[in-house]
Amino acid sequence: MTENVHPTVPLTDPLPYDALLLCSFGGPNGPEDVIPFLRNVTRGKGIPEERLAEVGEHYHHFDGRSPINEQNLALVAALEEELRRRGVSLPVIWGNRNWHPYTVDTLRDAAAFGARRILTIVTSAYASYSGSRQYREHLAAALAELKADAPRIDVLRPFFNEPGFVDANRHAIEEAASGLDGGLDGAHIVYVTHSIPDTMQDASAVTGPGYREQHEDVRATIDAALAQRYGVEIASSLAYCSRSGDPRTPWLEPDVNDHIEVLAGQGVRKIVIAPIGFISDHMEVAFDLDVEALETAAEQGVSAVRADTVGVRRAFVSGLVDMVLERAARERGETVEARTAGSLPAFPDDAPAGSCRMRHGEVTGIPVIAGHED
Numbered sequence: 017m018t019e020n021v022h023p024t025v026p027l028t029d030p031l032p033y034d035a036l037l038l039c040s041f042g043g044p045n046g047p048e049d050v051i052p053f054l055r056n057v058t059r060g061k062g063i064p065e066e067r068l069a070e071v072g073e074h075y076h077h078f079d080g081r082s083p084i085n086e087q088n089l090a091l092v093a094a095l096e097e098e099l100r101r102r103g104v105s106l107p108v109i110w111g112n113r114n115w116h117p118y119t120v121d122t123l124r125d126a127a128a129f130g131a132r133r134i135l136t137i138v139t140s141a142y143a144s145y146s147g148s149r150q151y152r153e154h155l156a157a158a159l160a161e162l163k164a165d166a167p168r169i170d171v172l173r174p175f176f177n178e179p180g181f182v183d184a185n186r187h188a189i190e191e192a193a194s195g196l197d198g199g200l201d202g203a204h205i206v207y208v209t210h211s212i213p214d215t216m217q218d219a220s221a222v223t224g225p226g227y228r229e230q231h232e233d234v235r236a237t238i239d240a241a242l243a244q245r246y247g248v249e250i251a252s253s254l255a256y257c258s259r260s261g262d263p264r265t266p267w268l269e270p271d272v273n274d275h276i277e278v279l280a281g282q283g284v285r286k287i288v289i290a291p292i293g294f295i296s297d298h299m300e301v302a303f304d305l306d307v308e309a310l311e312t313a314a315e316q317g318v319s320a321v322r323a324d325t326v327g328v329r330r331a332f333v334s335g336l337v338d339m340v341l342e343r344a345a346r347e348r349g350e351t352v353e354a355r356t357a358g359s360l361p362a363f364p365d366d367a368p369a370g371s372c373r374m375r376h377g378e379v380t381g382i383p384v385i386a387g388h389e390d
């Protein structure tokens with residue numbers, strides 16, 4: 017039960033980059049932040065006030081505080097540590113889309129300290145409007161606000177099939193399964209990610225493998241690795257959590273709770289819930305999975321455990337640092353191959369023009385940076 021920390025390429029030069037930005041979603045730090053945060057998240061999206069109040073309740077279960085900010089700070093510290101361990105000098109900074117510290121403020125400070133070229137890691141492993149293009153729209157808006165002081169920003173490609181990310185997820189599943197009677201043998205793994213509208217799924221599949229297909233590939237890769245390690249057949253499926261919006265609008269299904277009921281009806285008695293769609297145990301994981309999905313399983317008489325998200329697991333952090341140094345080398349004009357796990361190719365460094373254009377069936381028309389240009 018060890019994590020394979022992949023042999024790292026001997027790259028130690030971060031140039032042309034002079035900072036690494038972790039760009040994330042943001043979340044409230046206390047009860048008074050909850051509604052202003054939710055207004056930021058839903059600005060311009062036509063999400064009804066009732067839905068905000070309902071989502072706000074989820075946060076109030078946790079004293080109005082999302083775990084996401086601490087988790088991002090832990091990831092910043094882990095990235096700094098891994099860079100230091102490799103003798104790479106590259107400051108790591110943090111900015112969010114929807115709450116303090118806002119990206120624009122972080123970038124303004126970085127520029128004041130002389131940062132001219134910054135590589136961004138977004139905290140979404142998979143490409144879709146929400147996980148990729150929306151971050152690039154957000155970064156474009158921040159640069160527009162900074163005008164002449166704006167640094168140049170690149171964005172790291174989606175990392176769902178980076179070997180360390182896949183391996184860290186596999187390891188988390190093994191650890192969780194060790195808490196089930198008989199371990200993985202006879203268990204069903206329910207891989208979970210955030211649901212998105214069907215229109216967003218379709219748009220994600222226009223220029224390459226879509227959001228669903230990216231997850232299916234990770235599922236297949238982990239299943240194969242587990243089957244080989246344990247010599248057992250792995251039964252698994254992909255389900256979705258956290259759908260919102262108008263119930264008449266189709267989103268990716270099955271919902272994780274409905275799916276657990278179906279599995280229970282088919283006689284499944286042991287489940288590992290594996291939230292491969294998220295990189296940290298934030299609110300969707302804490303509420304939708306640990307509160308709701310585990311309760312559904314208990315009601316159905318199914319033993320269920322929830323695997324950790326990759327968080328700051330060594331294989332994951334090390335894989336991200338590999339990607340950063342490889343990208344830097346490519347920007348310097350060196351030829352460095354992108355390593356992947358699974359059957360899909362590495363996504364291009366810059367998102368293809370016209371990719372992930374649709375949010376809810378309409379083209380946003382919002383300016384972007386570093387790919388997705390129409």
Ligand SMILES: CC1=C(CCC(=O)O)c2cc3nc(cc4[nH]c(cc5[nH]c(cc1n2)c(C)c5CCC(=O)O)c(CCC(=O)O)c4C)C(CCC(=O)O)=C3C
Binds near residue numbers: 067083144259261
């Ligand atoms: C694909 C995806 C990711 C993963 C990629 C990524 O990381 O970006 C993600 C992450 C997150 N989503 C989060 C929270 C929310 N998402 C919402 C709304 C929505 N998410 C969507 C998709 C995604 N979301 C969609 C299609 C909507 C509908 C409206 C829209 O088109 O945007 C709403 C509004 C209320 C509601 O309707 O539920 C909230 C509060 C948090 C923070 C959690 C915390 O606080 O710990 C995180 C990390």
Ligand SMILES: [Fe+2]
Binds near residue numbers: 210
């Ligand atoms: Fe979301």
